[in-house]
Amino acid sequence: xxxxxxxxxxxxxxxxxxxxxxxxxxxxxxxxxxxxxxxxxxxxxxxxxxxxxxxxxxxxxxxxxxxxxxxxxxxxxxxxxxxxxxxxxxxxxxxxxxxxxxxxxxxxxxxxx
Amino acid sequence: xxxxxxxxxxxxxxxxxxxxxxxxxxxxxxxxxxxxxxxxxxxxxxxxxxxxxxxxxxxxxxxxxxxxxxxxxxxxxxxxxxxxxxxxxxxxxxxxxxxxxxxxxxxxxxxxxxxxx
Numbered sequence: 001x002x003x004x005x006x007x008x009x010x011x012x013x014x015x016x017x018x019x020x021x022x023x024x025x026x027x028x029x030x031x032x033x034x035x036x037x038x039x040x041x042x043x044x045x046x047x048x049x050x051x052x053x054x055x056x057x058x059x060x061x062x063x064x065x066x067x068x069x070x071x072x073x074x075x076x077x078x079x080x081x082x083x084x085x086x087x088x089x090x091x092x093x094x095x096x097x098x099x100x101x102x103x104x105x106x107x108x109x110x111x112x113x
Numbered sequence: 114x115x116x117x118x119x120x121x122x123x124x125x126x127x128x129x130x131x132x133x134x135x136x137x138x139x140x141x142x143x144x145x146x147x148x149x150x151x152x153x154x155x156x157x158x159x160x161x162x163x164x165x166x167x168x169x170x171x172x173x174x175x176x177x178x179x180x181x182x183x184x185x186x187x188x189x190x191x192x193x194x195x196x197x198x199x200x201x202x203x204x205x206x207x208x209x210x211x212x213x214x215x216x217x218x219x220x221x222x223x224x225x226x227x228x229x230x
Contacts, residue, residue, distance in 0.1 A: 009153070034218070043117075043221030044156070091153060099144070099207045099219040100171075103155040113217050 004092050006104025013111050019077040021107045023090035026071065030092040033100070035064065038087045041074050047088070048075070080111045116140065119204050119222035125230050126191065126198060128173045136178045136204035142211040145187035146219065149173060150201040159202075162187055163209055191227060197227050 005024045013019045023033075032051055036044035047060065050057045050064040057064045063076040079083055090104040117138045126132045138145065144163050148156040157170030162181040176195025181187055186208075191198045207219040 010205075036221075041224070041226075043119075043197075043205075043223050045221065046218050049218070099146070100158065100161060101156075101219060103148075103157075105153060105155040 001036070002034055004090055004102050006090050006107060007075045008107060009105070012053065013077075013080045015080065015113055017080050017084060017111075019080045019084070019109055019111070021076060021088055021090070021109075022072065022074045023092075023104050024070075024072045025086070025092050025102075027092070027094075027102075029094045030102075032093045032099075033064070033073050034065045034091050035062075036089045036091060036103075038089065038106075042109050044089060049064065077109075080109075082111045085109055085111050117204055117206055117220055117222035119126050119202075121225060122223070123143075123225045124225055126227060127230060129193045131190055131192050132227065134191070134204075134227070136187045136189065136222060137185055138204075138206045138222075139185060139218075140206055140220060141184075142206035142212055142220075144207045145181065145194070146205040146207075147177070147179065147187070147189045148203045148205065150203055150224075156203060159189065198227055201226050215229075 034049035035047045037047045038044040046060050048062045050066050052068050061078045066073045087106045087108050089106050091101040093101045120135045145162040147159040150156050157173050159177050160179040162168035169180050178190045202225045204218045204222045
């Protein structure tokens with residue numbers, strides 16, 4: 001119930017291509033879905049987040065698509081750049097006023113030049 | 114600059130030793146968290162605290178202890194009871210407005226890599 005399943009585990013995309021990472025959840029009480037970006041040896045940083053009252057949120061080259069009925073959400077990185085090479089984590093929480101986040105297992109993205 | 118400071122960056126522990134990881138924040142956040150990161154397993158919650166002098170166990174609290182005597186500080190002790198302590202430990206903090214759907218983004222520190230030698 002508390003798990004967030006993330007795929008793929010790793011992804012290689014050519015520069016300029018679209019990177020897509022998918023996540024699925026079971027707990028229908030989750031109402032906050034952030035994506036975090038982590039570079040080697042660093043802590044994760046919030047990239048973009050969505051709440052279930054919208055189906056899509058776009059910030060620059062990053063878009064979250066959310067399908068409430070399927071309990072799935074995905075991150076799309078348009079025009080992928082080598083600087084986007086990092087590990088990406090989806091997460092979910094019941095937003096009761098603080099962030100007790102449940103994380104996916106991560107996707108290591110490599111954007112080839 | 115506001116942020117979360119974890120120290121040390123690297124820590125080596127001998128078998129049977131307790132070690133304490135430091136986490137300090139100057140973001141005036143009420144809530145603080147400790148996560149453990151292992152390859153292929155994402156981040157797992159160890160302990161969290163919503164207010165000073167109060168904390169709760171997360172999903173993998175066995176072998177760990179925490180204290181929250183000050184709002185700014187949330188140290189984590191890895192005890193000798195933790196059988197597999199080698200991991201990357203991340204501290205985070207967030208606001209707790211008490212209002213659902215408020216902006217309560219979690220900010221992470223740079224992590225401490227603990228290795229048992």
